[in-house]
Amino acid sequence: MARKVLVLGEVRDGSLRNVSFEAVAAGKTAAEGGEVVGVLIGESVSALAQEMIHFGADRVVAVEDEKLKQYTPDGFSQALMAVIESESPEGLIFGHTALGKDLAPKIAAKLGSGLISDVTSLEEAGGNLVFTRPIYSGKAFEKKIVTDGLLFATIRPNNIAPLEKDESRSGDVSSVSAEIKDLRTIIKEVVRKASEGVDLSEAKVIIAGGRGVKSEEGFEPLKELASVLNGAVGASRGACDADYCDYSLQIGQTGKVVTPDLYIACGISGAIQHLAGMSNSKVIVAINKDPEANIFKVADYGIVGDLFEVVPMLTEEFKKLKVNA
Amino acid sequence: MNIYVLMKRTFDTEEKITISGGKINEDGAEFIINPYDEYAIEEAIQVRDAQGGEVTVVSVGTEEAEKQLRTALAMGADKAVLINTEDDLEDGDQFTTAKILSEYLKDKEADLIIAGNVAIDGGSGQVGPRVAELLGISYVTTITKLEINGSSATVVRDVEGDSEVIETSLPLLVTAQQGLNEPRYPSLPGIMKAKKKPLDELELDDLDLDEDDVEAKTKTIEIYLPPKKEAGKVLEGELEDQVKELVNLLHTEAKVV
Numbered sequence: 001m002a003r004k005v006l007v008l009g010e011v012r013d014g015s016l017r018n019v020s021f022e023a024v025a026a027g028k029t030a031a032e033g034g035e036v037v038g039v040l041i042g043e044s045v046s047a048l049a050q051e052m053i054h055f056g057a058d059r060v061v062a063v064e065d066e067k068l069k070q071y072t073p074d075g076f077s078q079a080l081m082a083v084i085e086s087e088s089p090e091g092l093i094f095g096h097t098a099l100g101k102d103l104a105p106k107i108a109a110k111l112g113s114g115l116i117s118d119v120t121s122l123e124e125a126g127g128n129l130v131f132t133r134p135i136y137s138g139k140a141f142e143k144k145i146v147t148d149g150l151l152f153a154t155i156r157p158n159n160i161a162p163l164e165k166d167e168s169r170s171g172d173v174s175s176v177s178a179e180i181k182d183l184r185t186i187i188k189e190v191v192r193k194a195s196e197g198v199d200l201s202e203a204k205v206i207i208a209g210g211r212g213v214k215s216e217e218g219f220e221p222l223k224e225l226a227s228v229l230n231g232a233v234g235a236s237r238g239a240c241d242a243d244y245c246d247y248s249l250q251i252g253q254t255g256k257v258v259t260p261d262l263y264i265a266c267g268i269s270g271a272i273q274h275l276a277g278m279s280n281s282k283v284i285v286a287i288n289k290d291p292e293a294n295i296f297k298v299a300d301y302g303i304v305g306d307l308f309e310v311v312p313m314l315t316e317e318f319k320k321l322k323v324n325a
Numbered sequence: 326m327n328i329y330v331l332m333k334r335t336f337d338t339e340e341k342i343t344i345s346g347g348k349i350n351e352d353g354a355e356f357i358i359n360p361y362d363e364y365a366i367e368e369a370i371q372v373r374d375a376q377g378g379e380v381t382v383v384s385v386g387t388e389e390a391e392k393q394l395r396t397a398l399a400m401g402a403d404k405a406v407l408i409n410t411e412d413d414l415e416d417g418d419q420f421t422t423a424k425i426l427s428e429y430l431k432d433k434e435a436d437l438i439i440a441g442n443v444a445i446d447g448g449s450g451q452v453g454p455r456v457a458e459l460l461g462i463s464y465v466t467t468i469t470k471l472e473i474n475g476s477s478a479t480v481v482r483d484v485e486g487d488s489e490v491i492e493t494s495l496p497l498l499v500t501a502q503q504g505l506n507e508p509r510y511p512s513l514p515g516i517m518k519a520k521k522k523p524l525d526e527l528e529l530d531d532l533d534l535d536e537d538d539v540e541a542k543t544k545t546i547e548i549y550l551p552p553k554k555e556a557g558k559v560l561e562g563e564l565e566d567q568v569k570e571l572v573n574l575l576h577t578e579a580k581v582v
């Protein structure tokens with residue numbers, strides 16, 4: 001059944017996050033031949049509309065207002081409800097990011113609709129759109145369908161492939177005006193702690209360090225390896241608790257959930273709470289002194305050894321590979 | 326201060342998970358208070374101790390959640406309420422749970438409602454913001470700090486590792502993130518006292534709700550375990566050769582670099 005699907009584009013530091021292009025691809029599947037409409041909300045965001053179209057949106061609707069410079073649930077829900085009113089969509093797709101997790105349930109409650117969160121794939125099967133999502137901290141999966149009303153989902157970053165970028169695609173960009181008022185939460189300050197550069201939840205390669213890294217300086221070789229592979233650095237809670245790095249790097253049940261193509265765990269024992277955040281990575285490499293460490297049970301490849309020897313050697317080998325490529 | 330905590334009884338995900346008859350096998354499994362709801366209970370107790378008032382812990386579930394509600398009372402909550410859906414409902418989703426909770430809360434004049442940011446089993450993170458919206462109050466999710474001053478509140482919100490300092494006012498719903506506090510263990514006197522604290526049980530009828538009002542909007546059609554991973558390859562030989570082999574495998578076999 002062809003349906004019109006709205007896809008929320010998420011802007012960070014002036015550009016669209018990757019997950020927005022993945023959401024467009026999910027929107028295409030969900031639309032089943034219907035129209036995919038990108039939605040951009042912010043102070044000045046319409047310049048990004050073309051990029052959403054290049055990635056597959058048929059057209060884009062923007063809501064711009066200086067009160068939308070920062071995300072607040074009230075401001076963004078007022079903007080989005082104005083778009084929903086003017087477009088009457090049958091589907092909505094957001095990224096399952098801090099913003100999407102915060103906003104989607106509010107919109108679902110306003111619309112009295114269901115919401116399928118943290119979706120890792122969707123497909124048409126037997127006349128239904130079937131959404132797959134991890135449950136029990138990634139130890140099981142469930143397939144869900146919408147039985148009543150709007151088709152609404154948030155998608156986990158890095159799981160649904162974006163469509164090929166096609167710069168020759170074109171589409172209409174329009175704006176919707178909304179009255180943004182009575183914001184009940186006011187952001188006084190933003191303290192930036194997350195690492196600059198590659199975003200952990202969207203990184204294709206992650207080099208993660210645990211207590212085995214032993215100190216703040218111990219993270220240096222990991223950073224070098226990450227930079228050669230254009231990846232991001234992550235950590236176990238053990239490393240965060242020991243103050244070797246900031247909690248913003250924590251991966252796991254209480255930290256970030258990541259699914260990169262390559263996850264290299266260095267000096268991490270592989271506690272269940274850590275695995276909850278990374279076990280769905282495509283390829284896992286473990287480097288650990290202890291051959292009995294649990295991390296080897298989930299690793300595709302393992303090296304038993306001292307990370308301070310292995311990691312710099314890896315960096316050198318990857319550099320050679322790059323030169324030869 | 327009239328404080329409510331939303332608490333879910335969850336499957337301890339440290340447990341091994343098996344499936345029987347298309348469902349997660351719960352026989353003999355360990356059930357706990359959702360870890361984020363422990364932070365919520367602790368925060369509620371601390372706010373009450375500082376500001377005065379009362380903490381009520383509410384759970385939607387079956388009789389079995391009484392155990393976790395008693396634990397919350399033993400930690401120091403004043404009252405517990407179980408909204409028992411066993412006889413009325415077969416299925417539910419986040420729409421269902423949020424609707425039931427908000428119907429219960431709508432005439433309670435709560436100043437502060439604290440939930441967990443996500444349940445470690447269902448994992449949607451929907452219930453808190455949904456309840457706030459249904460009650461028409463504002464919310465802040467994944468908080469690591471809460472300061473209340475009269476009717477205003479300053480909250481620190483974790484946003485993918487960055488922190489936002491947010492000013493807002495009561496009534497307010499917040500959802501707890503790790504780092505908010507260190508939940509206490511129930512003390513022995515706490516456990517004794519908890520036995521005498523009120524634990525009320527309600528059904529949908531008591532909330533003037535019909536099954537139709539809370540009918541789920543989504544449905545689970547299949548539950549399955551991820552395919553078992555083949556045992557990984559632990560490399561052997563000289564360290565230098567292992568490193569070379571690994572890079573080669575990642576490049577040619579796994580094709581991830």
Ligand SMILES: Cc1cc2nc3c(=O)[nH]c(=O)nc-3n(C[C@H](O)[C@H](O)[C@H](O)COP(=O)(O)OP(=O)(O)OC[C@H]3O[C@@H](n4cnc5c(N)ncnc54)[C@H](O)[C@@H]3O)c2cc1C
Pocket residue numbers: 209210211212213235236237238239250251252253254255256266267268269270271272273274277287288289290293305306307308360
């Ligand atoms: C409710 C709850 C939530 C939690 N949430 C999370 C979470 O989100 N994320 C998380 O990570 N943890 C979480 N934990 C903590 C988790 O249980 C573990 O304690 C933690 O993951 C351990 O970190 P680690 O592997 O770095 O440390 P350790 O378990 O101490 O392991 C260190 C490893 O380093 C190896 N090593 C030491 N030196 C070297 C060397 N030179 N070279 C190579 N290897 C070396 C050792 O052999 C060992 O295997 C949580 C716990 C609880 C109770």
Ligand SMILES: Cc1cc2nc3c(=O)[nH]c(=O)nc-3n(C[C@H](O)[C@H](O)[C@H](O)COP(=O)(O)OP(=O)(O)OC[C@H]3O[C@@H](n4cnc5c(N)ncnc54)[C@H](O)[C@@H]3O)c2cc1C
Pocket residue numbers: 331332333334359361362365383384385386410414415416417418419420421422423426439440441442443444445446447448449450451452453545
């Ligand atoms: C009658 C009925 C039958 C159900 N049947 C199923 C089923 O077969 N399969 C299934 O997977 N789920 C079932 N559910 C549960 C439902 O699908 C969700 O698990 C539930 O709505 C919570 O969603 P979540 O686990 O994603 O929690 P989240 O939204 O991630 O929880 C966030 C926070 O909300 C609060 N919260 C969540 N749930 C409750 C609760 N029950 N009581 C109080 N506070 C809560 C807690 O503070 C929690 O930390 C049923 C629910 C009902 C009412």
